[in-house]
Amino acid sequence: MTARVGVLLSGRGSNFLALHEAMRRGEVPAEVALVISNVPDAPGLSAARELGLAAIALPHGTEPSRATHEARVLSELEAAAVEWVCLAGYLRRLSPAFVARHLQRVLNIHPSLLPAFPGLDAQRQALEHGVKVSGCTVHLVDESLDSGPIVVQRAVPVREDDTPDRLAARILAEEHKAYPEALSRLLREPWRIEGRRVVFDGPGAPPSGS
Numbered sequence: 001m002t003a004r005v006g007v008l009l010s011g012r013g014s015n016f017l018a019l020h021e022a023m024r025r026g027e028v029p030a031e032v033a034l035v036i037s038n039v040p041d042a043p044g045l046s047a048a049r050e051l052g053l054a055a056i057a058l059p060h061g062t063e064p065s066r067a068t069h070e071a072r073v074l075s076e077l078e079a080a081a082v083e084w085v086c087l088a089g090y091l092r093r094l095s096p097a098f099v100a101r102h103l104q105r106v107l108n109i110h111p112s113l114l115p116a117f118p119g120l121d122a123q124r125q126a127l128e129h130g131v132k133v134s135g136c137t138v139h140l141v142d143e144s145l146d147s148g149p150i151v152v153q154r155a156v157p158v159r160e161d162d163t164p165d166r167l168a169a170r171i172l173a174e175e176h177k178a179y180p181e182a183l184s185r186l187l188r189e190p191w192r193i194e195g196r197r198v199v200f201d202g203p204g205a206p207p208s209g210s
Contacts, residue, residue: 083105
């Protein structure tokens, strides 16, 4: 079966485009059912429309409250029969109520090896801390910031002459691989949450609870 995915973005949407291309190639058994941006002139929104995808702007600044804005987003996702929500540079923190409506069906990608350097400016945080390895993390979204169970991580060496922009560019190249990989595994393979871990039950794995 092909899963229906809703994408939330605020900017250029390069991870959305990587996901869509992987779906088009048949690497991810899913289709983009709807793209929503809280920024009306987001390049990612224009890119979605050029691809012929359903895409709408729901500016958060025009709503009286976060709850009202999220209610509109949820209504559009449900009208599009979305089963999974992928955050692709969506610069709005989701409320616990939103997450609960799509429990264990909201994915995010973050440009660090979580739990290190959550939040904004992860690449600058990594350089200031002096780490030798950074990378990206695809995780299920929970109620806290960048803290949900990890699905896929990819490592990127940090170079002596790196700047935040240079490091970000190399991490982004790995993000474009990691996000389709994570969504594909979640859709194709049996899995479960064990504590804070995403456990994939491959062939011969013991049944859950054994």
